[in-house]
Amino acid sequence: MILSRYERMIARRYLLPGRGEAFIFLVAGISLVAVMLGVAALIIVxxxxxxxxxxxxxxxxxxxxxxxxxxxxxxxxxxxxIAKIARETPGVTSATPLIEQPLMSSYNGRVEAVLLRGMRTADIQGNGTLKVVQGSLKNVTPGSNRIAMGNRLAEALGAQVGSQVSLISPQGQTTPFGTVPRIVSFTVGAIIEIGVYDYDKAYVLMPIEDAQSLLLMGDSVGMIEVNTTDAFSVRTILAPIADKVAGRAQITDWQQMNAQLFEALAVERVAMFTVLSIIILVAVFNILSSLIMLVRAKTRDIAILRTMGARRxxxxxxxxxxxxxxxxxxxxAGLMLGFVFLYFRQAVVDFVQLVTGQNLWDPQIRFLSExxxxxxxxxxxxxxxMALVFSFLATIYPAWKxxxxxPVQVLRYD
Incomplete structure (x- = not known):
């Protein structure tokens, strides 16, 4: 909207509190704060x-x-x-052999379920997802009898670097009395943090050669991990492989492996956006009410402006x-508040936890550590x-009124 000089002057005066209009200004201020909080809440969430x-x-x-x-x-x-077939497929960047097997672990009388993961030494040491808390991944080499375990698992077992942890595999020797579980002791060479609670609580990493020996697999592996040029087009990229490995293997992409989790996040995201948008809608109604009150308070001024030639x-x-x-x-103001909160988000969470004594960010529930x-x-x-459009729409009715x-009806008795 292009305003004339007098229209800008009057609009500026109406934005500032006049004598006897403190209440109108208060309502307008509350409207501004409500819009600020609504925008900030939406951005933060x-x-x-x-x-x-x-x-x-x-x-x-x-x-x-x-x-x-x-x-x-x-x-x-x-x-x-199969790995060669995968590597030769257009769009595939890597195909890495893996062994993944649920086992039991024992240390000092404590027993925890673990997920054994056998990887090539170069893949273990070059994985940027793994953050070393204690020890070094360089210690985890084939034949060294060393493993790396998640920090939450180490806490649960009471183990640390140098501890002798026993891994119990049900695939052991067969005797006349049944299968005897295979129990092998390993030295903890490194304690790692992945940042996802479920992984940190269960993962045990070791060289793939040691995993094959522990599980009596010979030269076999359990799966091949595949990375592509586009994670969201992985099904299309890997479609040619499915026919070539039919009957020998099956392909599962990351969306299938974590379908429930990511679908729940998508639903929650839409629900939170809808609910928090109502805050902005409430703020818009505050703007509407403050303008209606301003129009009623300025009725005589409006009438005088109309008699002086002001157009509708x-x-x-x-x-x-x-x-x-x-x-x-x-x-x-909402943008500024939202960005400031996001910048200091972890400090805010820690402060609220300190004041209330409650754990607001439990990794067991939230999956992530921070x-x-x-x-x-x-x-x-x-x-x-969206907030600006809602604010604009809220002005139409008061402006029309x-x-x-x-002016004749208003000024008749003046």
Whole structure:
């Protein structure tokens, strides 16, 4: 809207408190604060949800790849041939042999379920998802009898670097009295943190040669981890492999492996956006009510302006500008508040936990160790535009009422 000089002057005066109009100004201030809180809440929640999803995706895909080609019955004796087929497929960047087997672990009388993962030494040491807490992954080499375990698992067992932890495999020797479980002791060479609670509580990493020996698998592996050029097109990229390995292996991509988790996040994201948008809608109604009160308080002024030649469209522009400016200031303040909160998000969580004595971010429930955040610029712009559009729409009715004021009726007895 392009305002004339007098329209800008009047709009500016209406934005500032006049004598006897403190209550109207208070309502307008509350409207501004409400818009600010609504915009900030939306930005904070959506950024945290995006960060949560992105962090989970990075951790899960960084450890498990974009897809796995798993042998039928958990055994893949011809894995080299299948890995070659995968590598030669357009769009595939790597195909890595893996062994993954649930076992039991024991240390000092404590027993915990673990997920044994056998990997090539170079893959263990070059995996950027693994953060070393104690020890060194360089100690975990074939034949060294050393393993790396998650920090939560180490806490549960009471183990540390140098501890002798026993791994119990049900695949042992067969005797006349049944199968005797295979129990092998390993030295903890490193304690790692992945950042996902379920992984940190269960994972035990060892060289693939040691895993084959422990599980009596010979030269076989359990699966092949595949990475592609585009994680979201993994099904299309790997479609040619499915026919070539039919009957020998099956392909499972990251979306299938974590379907329930990511679908729940998507539903929660939409629900949170819808609920928090109501805050902005409430703020818009506050703008509407403050403008209606302003119009009623300025009825005589409006009538005088009409008698002096002010046009209806000009009066509408004045009041629409007042309401839109209130909304715009609220949006700007909300953006600033949201970004400040996101920058200090973990400090805020720690402070609230300290004051309340409650654990607000339990990794057992939230999966991740820290509160994540990833701000989407397009989403932020969308939230700001939505708040501005709502604010603008809220000004139409009060502005129309102001423009419809009949100066004859108002000034008849003055």
């Amino acid at each position: 959506m950024s945290v949800m995006n960060g949560f999803r992105a962090e989970l995706f990075d951790k899960i895909v960084g450890l498990n790849g974009h897809a796995v080609i798993q042998g039928i019955g958990g055994d893949m004796p011809d894995w080299r041939n 469209i000009g009066l509408m522009r004045i009041f629409m500008t007042v309401g839109t400016v209130i909304g715009a200031l609220g949006v700007v 509160l994540p955040s990833k701000t989407d610029p397009v989403e932020v712009i969308g939230i700001a535009v 102001a423009a419809s004021t009949d």
